[in-house]
Amino acid sequence: MLKISGLSKVYPTGTAALKNVSFIVEDPKVVTIIGPSGAGKSTLIRCINRLVEPTSGTIMLDDVDILALNRRDLRKVRRRMGMIFQEYNLVERLTVMENLLSGRLGYVGFWRTYRRAFPPKDVVAAFALLERVGLSGYQSTRADALSGGERQRVGISRALMQQPDLLLVDEPTASLDPKTSRQIMRILVELAHERGTPALVNMHDVGLAQSFADRVIGLRGGEIVFDGPADRVTANVLTEIYGEEDWSTTIRKVEGETEKPARGPSDGKDSLVRESLA
Amino acid sequence: MMPTSSLTDRADAPQWHRTRTIENPWARHGLTALAVVYLVWSLATLEINWSRAADGLPRAVNMILRMLPPDFSRWSLLIRGTLESVQMAVAASFFGMILAVPLGICGASNLVPKPVYLAARAFIILSRTFHEIIVAIFFVKIFGFGPLAGVLTLIVASTSFISKMLAEDIENMPPGQLEAIRATGATFPQLLIFCVSPQGLPRYLGVSIYRLDANLRHSTVVGIVGAGGIGQVLAASFSRYDYDFSLAILLTIVSLVFVGEFFSNWVRNQLR
Amino acid sequence: MTPSQHAVKHPEVWRRFSPRQTLLRYTWYLGIVAIVAWSLSNLDIAWFFFLDAHVQALDLVTRMWPPEAGYIRKVIGPLIETVHIATLGTAATVLVAFPVAFLAARNTTFNSFTWFIGRFILVASRSVNTVVWGLLFVAIFGPGPMAGIWAITFRSVGFLGKLVAEAIEEIDAGVVEAVEATGASRMQVLWIGILPQVLPVIYGTTVYRWDINIRESSVLGFVGAGGIGILLYAAINQFMWQEVTVILIAVFGVVILSEFISAAVRRRIT
Numbered sequence: 001m002l003k004i005s006g007l008s009k010v011y012p013t014g015t016a017a018l019k020n021v022s023f024i025v026e027d028p029k030v031v032t033i034i035g036p037s038g039a040g041k042s043t044l045i046r047c048i049n050r051l052v053e054p055t056s057g058t059i060m061l062d063d064v065d066i067l068a069l070n071r072r073d074l075r076k077v078r079r080r081m082g083m084i085f086q087e088y089n090l091v092e093r094l095t096v097m098e099n100l101l102s103g104r105l106g107y108v109g110f111w112r113t114y115r116r117a118f119p120p121k122d123v124v125a126a127f128a129l130l131e132r133v134g135l136s137g138y139q140s141t142r143a144d145a146l147s148g149g150e151r152q153r154v155g156i157s158r159a160l161m162q163q164p165d166l167l168l169v170d171e172p173t174a175s176l177d178p179k180t181s182r183q184i185m186r187i188l189v190e191l192a193h194e195r196g197t198p199a200l201v202n203m204h205d206v207g208l209a210q211s212f213a214d215r216v217i218g219l220r221g222g223e224i225v226f227d228g229p230a231d232r233v234t235a236n237v238l239t240e241i242y243g244e245e246d247w248s249t250t251i252r253k254v255e256g257e258t259e260k261p262a263r264g265p266s267d268g269k270d271s272l273v274r275e276s277l278a
Numbered sequence: 279m280m281p282t283s284s285l286t287d288r289a290d291a292p293q294w295h296r297t298r299t300i301e302n303p304w305a306r307h308g309l310t311a312l313a314v315v316y317l318v319w320s321l322a323t324l325e326i327n328w329s330r331a332a333d334g335l336p337r338a339v340n341m342i343l344r345m346l347p348p349d350f351s352r353w354s355l356l357i358r359g360t361l362e363s364v365q366m367a368v369a370a371s372f373f374g375m376i377l378a379v380p381l382g383i384c385g386a387s388n389l390v391p392k393p394v395y396l397a398a399r400a401f402i403i404l405s406r407t408f409h410e411i412i413v414a415i416f417f418v419k420i421f422g423f424g425p426l427a428g429v430l431t432l433i434v435a436s437t438s439f440i441s442k443m444l445a446e447d448i449e450n451m452p453p454g455q456l457e458a459i460r461a462t463g464a465t466f467p468q469l470l471i472f473c474v475s476p477q478g479l480p481r482y483l484g485v486s487i488y489r490l491d492a493n494l495r496h497s498t499v500v501g502i503v504g505a506g507g508i509g510q511v512l513a514a515s516f517s518r519y520d521y522d523f524s525l526a527i528l529l530t531i532v533s534l535v536f537v538g539e540f541f542s543n544w545v546r547n548q549l550r
Numbered sequence: 551m552t553p554s555q556h557a558v559k560h561p562e563v564w565r566r567f568s569p570r571q572t573l574l575r576y577t578w579y580l581g582i583v584a585i586v587a588w589s590l591s592n593l594d595i596a597w598f599f600f601l602d603a604h605v606q607a608l609d610l611v612t613r614m615w616p617p618e619a620g621y622i623r624k625v626i627g628p629l630i631e632t633v634h635i636a637t638l639g640t641a642a643t644v645l646v647a648f649p650v651a652f653l654a655a656r657n658t659t660f661n662s663f664t665w666f667i668g669r670f671i672l673v674a675s676r677s678v679n680t681v682v683w684g685l686l687f688v689a690i691f692g693p694g695p696m697a698g699i700w701a702i703t704f705r706s707v708g709f710l711g712k713l714v715a716e717a718i719e720e721i722d723a724g725v726v727e728a729v730e731a732t733g734a735s736r737m738q739v740l741w742i743g744i745l746p747q748v749l750p751v752i753y754g755t756t757v758y759r760w761d762i763n764i765r766e767s768s769v770l771g772f773v774g775a776g777g778i779g780i781l782l783y784a785a786i787n788q789f790m791w792q793e794v795t796v797i798l799i800a801v802f803g804v805v806i807l808s809e810f811i812s813a814a815v816r817r818r819i820t
Binding site: 316317320321323324325326330331333334337338341364365366368369372403407408409411412415416419420421495496498499502503509512513516521528531532534535536539 | 588590630634635641674677681686692694695696765766768773801
């Protein structure tokens with residue numbers, strides 16, 4: 001369970017990126033965070049695993065006060081949070097398998113890391129994940145030889161290799177084309193639900209956010225202006241978050257909108273698609 | 279008929295002049311004037327023995343005549359000196375490579391805390407300021423004449439060069455990859471192994487190979503102060519006016535460097 | 551067995567390199583270690599020197615401190631001379647290096663023979679160290695800054711020429727074609743088509759080399775080719791360590807200053 005209270009971040013330049021943000025994530029749901037650029041979405045996500053140091057507030061992961069941890073304990077806690085990035089952030093010159101195994105770095109010692117001698121169960125898990133995301137056979141391919149969608153699938157797998165208690169996802173589809181974006185979101189949401197892992201997902205695409213989220217949090221100017229189930233995001237809500245706009249085309253209406261099951265290896269599983277009924 | 283004259287005759291006719299590197303005409307002409315003044319002043323104040331300089335050309339011709347044909351008869355000395363230079367270059371590059379790793383890592387502001395970074399950078403700057411011949415003299419004073427002083431001098435030069443390149447390379451790495459590895463809970467050594475090393479390795483090796491070639495060139499110079507290598511043979515030959523032997527040595531040095539460069543370029547292309 | 555088949559049979563094992571690749575890598579490592587061992591073995595290293603080296607070094611450092619302040623007056627003149635040598639030498643280099651670079655660039659040279667000549671000049675210039683050139687020119691011109699200026703020039707031509715030649719080879723051929731298509735003469739093609747494209751490289755490299763030459767000029771005096779090196783060499787040989795410190799600090803100051811100027815100018819150019 002993730003409990004955030006009174007989280008604030010003020011940069012040395014005086015910009016207040018986050019103002020007194022509070023919310024709780026309890027169930028294994030997919031929570032998307034939406035909001036205009038500069039609303040503080042990225043800052044929020046990065047404060048949770050302290051890639052950015054917040055100015056004040058508390059963040060509790062189960063019983064652990066994240067902001068009070070020293071470096072060693074922080075590392076241990078970071079293992080429990082899998083992060084997925086907008087720019088994939090794979091180590092380009094390493095192979096897919098090594099990128100996957102890097103998710104286990106928090107669990108192995110120095111010499112094993114150097115010799116690349118990870119525990120067998122990790123390697124088995126890695127192969128299983130590769131197959132699940134449709135990248136069987138890619139284990140020895142260098143990361144920089146992959147397409148954007150493929151890289152993000154590796155990124156998702158890397159985060160899941162940590163067997164995390166929480167997924168932190170920063171704009172996973174911002175650099176992808178519309179079709180690949182939907183594929184990635186589908187995989188992400190399916191896997192999160194399969195493993196019962198709550199996920200915090202930053203998105204700038206409202207339509208995509210609504211299609212795949214269980215719960216939506218809207219940020220504006222560093223403050224939460226909406227927090228509720230995805231089907232309660234109306235045009236009014238969007239106006240409050242983003243401003244005046246013709247929202248009728250963005251809000252997902254289900255007529256004519258059916259999520260077809262994906263072709264390929266992610267077949268065989270039911271796509272859990274939230275269709276918001278108007 | 280086009281009334282061409284009317285347009286260009288007007289007072290406000292469109293003008294165009296080429297863009298120059300220094301736009302301001304005052305700055306541009308001022309700079310040229312400064313250059314001329316400097317030229318005159320420096321040549322006047324330098325203690326140049328113009329008559330001796332005028333003698334220079336016939337002396338040069340005379341020297342060239344004395345140099346030709348190059349004397350390779352003492353080839354065993356030549357070989358020994360060359361071998362010593364090569365050995366110095368290899369050893370210095372190897373140890374320089376190794377020492378450059380910690381120094382380079384400490385010199386990267388995105389990896390280490392500020393005081394460590396500043397200390398490392400200061401060290402690198404200091405070791406690069408002084409010409410290796412000065413460093414060589416100091417090592418000769420401490421360790422005596424011979425290739426040991428030379429190897430140590432070259433190790434200092436190699437370490438500072440490679441570590442500077444390494445530090446800059448690390449600082450130019452895309453920060454996202456470092457962030458991602460840190461986010462998994464990895465320790466600092468793991469970060470080095472799994473992110474810094476694979477990304478920095480090709481350039482590090484390329485720079486080191488280049489340094490091997492450079493050390494070969496520099497090994498000739500440390501010999502002049504007695505720190506071993508073929509430079510020592512060369513200095514000796516000059517002092518004895520054995521100009522034909524000097525030419526032989528110079529030709530050897532040029533071919534050695536040529537081969538070294540060729541080899542270094544080939545290896546770096548293989549690494550790509 | 552392909553990697554995928556292997557993965558299916560042994561999913562708990564994954565190796566980045568095949569056994570053959572691993573063998574190759576370790577052979578390389580072994581080879582390198584062997585070469586290094588060989589290079590160290592033949593050197594006449596008197597290992598016992600290392601034992602008291604730190605004592606010697608400490609002794610030296612204590613003798614060098616504090617710097618002899620009054621000495622600074624003697625240093626200024628030669629320091630300025632050093633800067634002159636570097637500056638005039640670099641200036642002369644530009645004049646010589648550009649035509650040579652022209653010959654050494656495949657797309658502007660006249661034929662294979664001239665290309666080879668150009669390349670040879672550049673390699674010969676670069677292979678011989680500034681100080682060694684200094685030795686040569688002292689023998690020709692006698693001791694003094696004249697020899698130093700020639701030494702700087704002869705060495706720098708190789709440096710500047712190589713980089714400019716590479717820049718010439720990398721120019722946009724389309725631009726040259728366009729100029730040629732207007733019916734321009736060879737000289738005009740050079741002036742309008744090629745020169746503007748390589749001018750930034752010439753400026754940047756010249757300033758960079760000037761900065762390096764300041765360092766080089768500071769030691770030319772060791773072979774008698776003028777500059778502060780003469781003073782330094784004399785001071786070291788006479789064991790006047792505190793004066794040595796003054797000279798080193800002065801050299802340090804000038805080098806840092808020149809690096810600063812060079813970096814600032816190059817930043818403004820690019």
